Amino acid sequence: MQIKRNFSAKREAIYDTLASTKTHPTAEWVYNKLKPEISDLSLGTVYRNLTVFKEMGLAKSVGVVNGQERFDADMSPHPHFVCTKCFKVIDVPNGRNFVDGNIYDYVSRECNVNVETHSITFYGVCSSCAEQDKE
Amino acid sequence: MQIKRNFSAKREAIYDTLASTKTHPTAEWVYNKLKPEISDLSLGTVYRNLTVFKEMGLAKSVGVVNGQERFDADMSPHPHFVCTKCFKVIDVPNGRNFVDGNIYDYVSRECNVNVETHSITFYGVCSSCAEQDKE
DNA sequence: CTCCGTGCAAATACTTTGCAAAGCG
């Protein structure tokens, strides 16, 4: 990816880690994943780079789940499911359209604002947590 | 409201403050609003009671906006708009259905989970912030 | 007397920031 050419080694590693997982990780998760490999990595650097990615449009926040911000390098707008027990965040396959094309206009008009983006999140219990509850 | 009968004076005041605003306030906002009137109110009490309301199903979190949790006593599921400049949160009039009735089933099946609720948030710039930008 | 709600302050949890040093073109 062209845009990554000038990344420092650490920035690239952080981006790659984020881009290669579907866990919608926290800063800390990324840090722990890379720490064994890059022993002089600091948590502050991970935070700083995640902010950089958001500013560059290479990543976005999926929201704050259980007190920690969750990040996603998948920039396509897609809904998420959050398990309220284990706080797992998973992508909802977008096989169906959730919002129709005119909704931004509708909301912009109704609220007298300018809608730029949106997020849809479903909440509930995932199957593994439901299993555990049976025991 | 029957359910409120046994509320302590402070709990009631906190609930009433939350229920009578459409600002989707933070704990601190509620605290500052009530402090002049109830001089021995502490911020911890506001936090504790907001948690109680969530557990009782009398309030819910609208999410974390600019680092602070926003609360809403309107329990009907409705979308919100968040201004990314001033962090105002406003209700979107629900004159149109945003999610159709089968979506919970669809997501539950696709993700192998049990969807219980959802949230829809639009982001953009509100008209007053857009005005200010022109200057 | 017992329980619940509370103030207060300390503790916690996450994230941001200041600064000097290191890296890179």
Add this chain to the structure above:
DNA sequence: CGCTTTGCAAAGTATTTGCACGGAG
């Protein structure tokens, strides 16, 4: 050399918690 990136530790912010006290039944 000049600009960017980083480690480290300290600071910052939001929220939670321990504890003892006070009021209601």
